[in-house]
Amino acid sequence: MEIPYTVKNRPDTGIYNAKLGVWLFLASEVMLFGGLFSAYVLLRVGAQPGHWPHGWLDVRFGTVNTILLALSAITTLLAWAACKVREFGKFKFFHGCTILLALTFLGIKSYEYHDKWIHYEIQLKDGTFADGHLEEQDDKQVVLHGRIVKDEKDLYDLRAQKDIQLGEVKIDRANIVKMQNYGPWHNTFTAIYFTLTGLHALHILGGTLVIFYLWGPGSKMYKTDPERFTNRIEVSGLFWHFVDLVWIFLFPVLYLT
């Protein structure tokens, strides 16, 4: 007993099973990220006036990551095309590039996460706020590389402030009311930022693992059944393009506005 159309297209639908399956899966993924994006919209619209952060993320990192994923979309396509014309060496090269680009993306993303993790906002007893990256801390004092502001509101819109002077700020432990880093618990912006990009990063990781499998041990199938192998590259490529597309929405929504 065999299941038909695992490799060849069904004549009247013009598609093979796995390709249809992955498109259906992507439809469901659209609804998943759609739900999260609508959560973003509702949280942002419902935020208190002046409390939605702007300019908290470094546009330079975001831009580089966007370019990396755009390039990886191209190499994925070229890898599939190489399979189509049965040039295995080119396939190996292009998908090797895809994997390297994806890993670089994840590396930059982790650096950005780390940057937020060591970024602290400290409420002081005199009503001012210290804000900056943690340099060192002990039982007596905390040293930040940052600044002190009079009003917490000054920390929200960084795009409006052109010349921010940063320097070493030493704070006595006794003066601290509350000290919190920029983790997901900091406010609804960091919460949705970590959730959206975290889920996206998991998708990147999953996609990279699949592509790595097809590039390495899974590529044995090329010798026995190149057509089916090419289909696998196409199907995993469709997923990869979707993950890239999600980032194309994430970048402006989180970094640029």
Next chain:
Amino acid sequence: MQSNVQQFPPNRPEAAEAHSDHGHDHGHDDHGHHEHHEPGFWSKYIFSTDHKVIGIQYGLVSLSFMLFGFFLMVMMRWQIAHPGVPVPVIGPVLAALLGQPAAHGIISPELYNSFGAMHGTIMVFLGVVPLAFAAFGNYVVPLMIGAPDMTFPRINMASFHAFFLGGLVMLVSFFIPGGAAQAGWTSYSPLASTIPTDGQAFWLVGMVLLITSSLLGAVNFIATIIQLRTPGMTWMRLPFFVWAQFVTAFLLLLAFPPLEAAGLLQLMDNVAHTSFFLPTGLAVSGPVGQVSGGGSPLLWQHLFWFLGHPEVYVLILPAMGIVAEIIANNTRKPIWGYKSLVYAALVVGFLSFIVWAHHMYLTGMGQGIATFFQATTMIISIPSVVILTCMFLSLWGGSIRINTPMLFALGFLPMFGIGGLTGLPLGLAASDLYLHDTYYVIAHFHYVVAPGTIFALFAGVYFWFPKMTGRRMSEFWGRVHFWCSFTFMNLVFMPMFAQGIKGMLRRMSDGGVNYSAAKVPGVIDTLPGTVMELNTWILWAAVGLGIAQIPFIINLFWSISHGEKVKSDNPWHATTLDWQTPTPPPHGNFAHEPHVVRGPYDYSLPGEANDYTPQSETGGKSAH
């Protein structure tokens, strides 16, 4: 072209070899060797990729969960009728298993809330949906469309295992400190994030697993119905059951992910202490909660009900499909208005995505939004009525054969009618303001799902049992099961309409004792004693309903080995392809690839020798 249809049926090894021109692995290595040796217990029953085995796995597990969900409900009904009184017989067992929340065999209000939340969750996500969609869909859909299996057999297996794991997580949560989730099956925030139990986190993890399972299942069903229809099985020749499953699969595919998104956000709220659904200035038992605030409780409700409403149609569409098959078969005539049924099912599927906020009239989301959703809610009742009307009209002029499946199918029609019609006052914002959150709502949706969907599912079990086992279930005990269930179902749910109209609220663990004792002249209309007495009646009706299931359970297992053997592969004289297979169908289903030449309901064609003409039977005239 023809080479694409290669490799069909063969259960015969020589045929498989003859067609092995694609000598590669098609992703299910065990199949090739199937004829040569019997696979072991584990690979045959636990890690099976055969759609029929997976269907039966789903069926048995979901029936067990339904029994468990029913048990939770009986415990709650005891607590409602006799608040603070130890549960007889089972009380000491509960106290031993659950400890403090069930001390002295008394169900505490917290435990009552747990049971309530888990009754809803288990019945919907672990009981009815897996039985209606996954069990019947898996077993019957590939047979009906003439396919050798589902498109992705291993994904099918993964779907069942994710479901099973999700169910286990839900069960385990009863035994953790603090107990299972207590915020209702709807898990509204901020309540769900403020009750001090990890049960909510378990609930969310369990739900993510169940959503994964339904995603894998839905992709598989849609791909199977699109790709694996046998030659000649065009769209308008699909049995209505297949159409119903097709629409249901799309609902699961597209409506579940927003709940998964919501679940991830609530998990972040509970585990990482974010504030997605926690508003600024939230106070929990006095002091302001230590959260950043800025979240929106309304957001949870929107995301939840975006799933929640299509879910209603996930519960009801497969049931309608089963009933349509059984009615056509037992009236011995084509189902009335096949095309209307198909288009109505598609319209229901589409509209079900834009009616969700009729669950939220009382949230303060605004009058304009309420008006929009009130309009769409009224519109969606039209295709639902079209479907029900087609089924009623199908009875007209038929020479009706009464047997157990038909009795349950006939019982479905008025019961679902009552459920649907009593929903209208809830869909209109003005009357919903009064009825919202009362027992009227409970009675309404239980009429849709319990005597509605579950009756259809019983009908399906009795109907396809001969195909699954080669034996019939006992007709006598089937009828006992039907008449007792029918009586007790109505005795359980009908009084709830009265209670609700009199103002009894749902989710009161004492059954309204304190509420009715509050005397505020002119402000609260206290519950009359007669309404409170109904609680006792409902308890004993519920116990009776439980006893009425005993004949079914015994009948189900006894008939597997002792039932009357069927004399042919098509004991009901049905037309659809599922009855053209050997009994029970072997791995690969069909002895020869069927070629479909006619529509699904060619009963009583003029000039034919039999009063049924199978879809694959050539010769004779076709009505389609």
